[in-house]
Amino acid sequence: MIRLLWRGYHNPAYLHRWSERFGFTPFLAEKAIIWVHAVSVGEVQASLPLIKELSAYYPDHTILLTTMTPTGSTQAQKNLGNQVIHCYLPYDLPHAIYHFLQQTQPQLGIILETELWPNLLYQCQYRGIPVILANARLSARSARGYSYLGTLSRNMISSFTLIAAQGAADAERFIALGALPERVHITGNLKFEIKLPADLKTQGATLRDQWGKQRPTWIAASTHEGEEKYILFSFKQLQQSYPNALLVLVPRHPERFNSVYHLCQQRGFIIHRRSELKAFNSAAEVFIGDSMGELPLFFAASDVAFIGGSLIPVGGHNPLEPAALGRAIILGPHMFNFTEIIKQLLQAGAAIQIQTHRDLTQAILHYLNNPSLLTKSGEAGQQVIAQNQGASKKLMQLITPLLV
Template identity: 70%
Template sequence: MPVSAFRTFYSLLFYLFIPLVIIRLLWRGCRAPAYLHRWGERFGFAPFLTGKAVIWVHAVSVGEVQASLPLMRALLSCYPHHTLLLTTLTPTGSAQVQKQLGANVAHCYLPYDLPDATARFLQRVQPLLGIILETELWPNLLHQCQRRKIPVILANARLSERSALGYYRLGVLTRDMLSKLAFIAAQGKADADRFITLGAPPERVQVTGNLKFELKLPPHLAAQGTSLRRQWGAQRPLWIAASTHEGEEEQILAAFKQVRKHYPTALLILVPRHPERFNRVHQLCQRQGFITQRRSEQRACAPATEIFLGDSMGELLLFFAASDVAFLGGSLVPVGGHNPLEPAALKRPVILGPHLFNFKGISHQLLEAGAATQIQTIQDLTQAVVRYLGDPQLRVKAGKAGQRVIAQNQGASSKIMQQITVLLSG
């Protein structure tokens, strides 16, 4: 069957599922009202961008937006007379764009991968070049870009074994998508090899490293973290469990009960990944008998408080800076973990669960360097937290190791910029 037939079948299925997509938007909007707005953008009704040539970058959500910042800053510096458009899929990603880049870039949601929606989006935006972060491969979007002779780079590209298997099952459709990419900037050799195995032309694939290693901390973050720590209690042992998911909080609270047997004044900073879960996690903490205070209450942390619930957006770095040790969520359940580089950059020892497939390479490097510890069970988690809280020298050693790993892996943005320059001047 020709690839055009596969793409047509895929598109028809997508159209059939649009009612369910709308129902899902409405359902998510009940918990996060931002999902109820800007639906036109999701169907390709992007703002018209006129007057300047456009470079388009796509980053799915908060993590990808954060990873894109070194590249975005390089683009702003090298192409000041172009309009930079940064698209996302989620409201939290949209908020991160506004917070980090503000009026320096244009922003809208990337449309659903429908033939008419993607064509409408590209017609309104008319980019000279598309840069898609990580592994957002959409058949109709790439087809429409090729029709309009818009080169597309897959930057910071990663492909886990699980994802590679899924793409392999799509057969000719995957090979067609990969053939339409002008360049694949892979995070590591294993990623590059998987793309080539799936059909990417080897001459278009290069290992450039991971943009996430080029994170830039706000200049006053350390001082702000020290100030927040004083508010929480300068002498209290502080442990943060960040970006937690459904099914993890119960395990973390069980470990925290054991930690408090060793450190009765310890404070747990608990930060759920998704805002729509803030209330449920707060209720869980209260049901288990913990004295819990919410960041949204905007009051000083009482000495009796046992759990501080980080129910705010954009403050995770600050919470890391104020804590002694950081556990990264999404790793006790099979979500695949979250970016461990932010606490590592702040010289905080990192604790990771067994499920790390989203950040396998980064996590392995931190674990090998002694900057992180991997745990399997609640008992392991308790022991790791107690060990780090009780040994300041171990925390310092882990913190320095994390910074070394970061310093040794920087340079991805400059390598990607070289390819962007080639494509834009060609």
């Protein structure tokens, strides 16, 4: 509760709907429930094609989508509306999990990526609720961490009815930690099933016209504390070659919007905030994307995309949206959350990975100085996505026997 209060101090959305955090869901569904858990924004986005498949195949069921973060909740409501019922997944306390499962009584649980909670999995197993770990990924670093938990990790991982792994390396790590080999399948990555709005490129072109069509524009997306100082330093260097360049800076967490704004002020940049309800200031050097749900639009309006969470050891964020939009991509050294995706993008020539923050300026110049490379890199990214689609169909083949 202290942590909720602390988070609520920075993001008021955490101060609401506390009963859900402790297992008291606000509904009783009349139909059988298929429960999907997607912890935050990225996982919700990845779950969309699966949820649409489930809704089409099982119209007599209610889809319950749980998240842990308010931003995940907002993303679910924006993209799915009344197609699903949404609530927060409770904290992994025995009584909270008991109330949640007693209230919802799901026929099947589908947990995305690597959400391993011992009380939740134990009580699902005790009640005979099959649970699938879908789009499952496990980095070498995370596998080492779970290995230190010994029997607890083995019990959790072996309790899954099925594990649908993103790739062979993920599957091998789950088996090494205790998953039964016959329950582990490689289905690919749901995040390749990306569906962008048909008019997104048109909207992006309109926004770019406001920024200045001829201005070289790069976006630093989903940045974390400790990264912006390097990004602003690189931007200052870039301005020596491109004085009219525009930096689009989008912090990962809403509670950091103001602190990033003040950092830009301290560095002497002219700033325009997306939240400002006025026309774009053409003299602005830094555009701060302090809004929710508009990151794809900002990608669409930019030339080059840097993926945040990768200059510091956070593990990076999903680079597939800019790839789908045909944008050249720059990655920091710490992209261990997306190892297989990064491998494919780099091999295809769709991205550049730098070794330190000092290399960022040169990577941006490498693209901006070579317009043909910008186009070639963007096309390569779109091809990688096209070649990897189909994970939701494979996953549905595993789910179907469990809902007969």
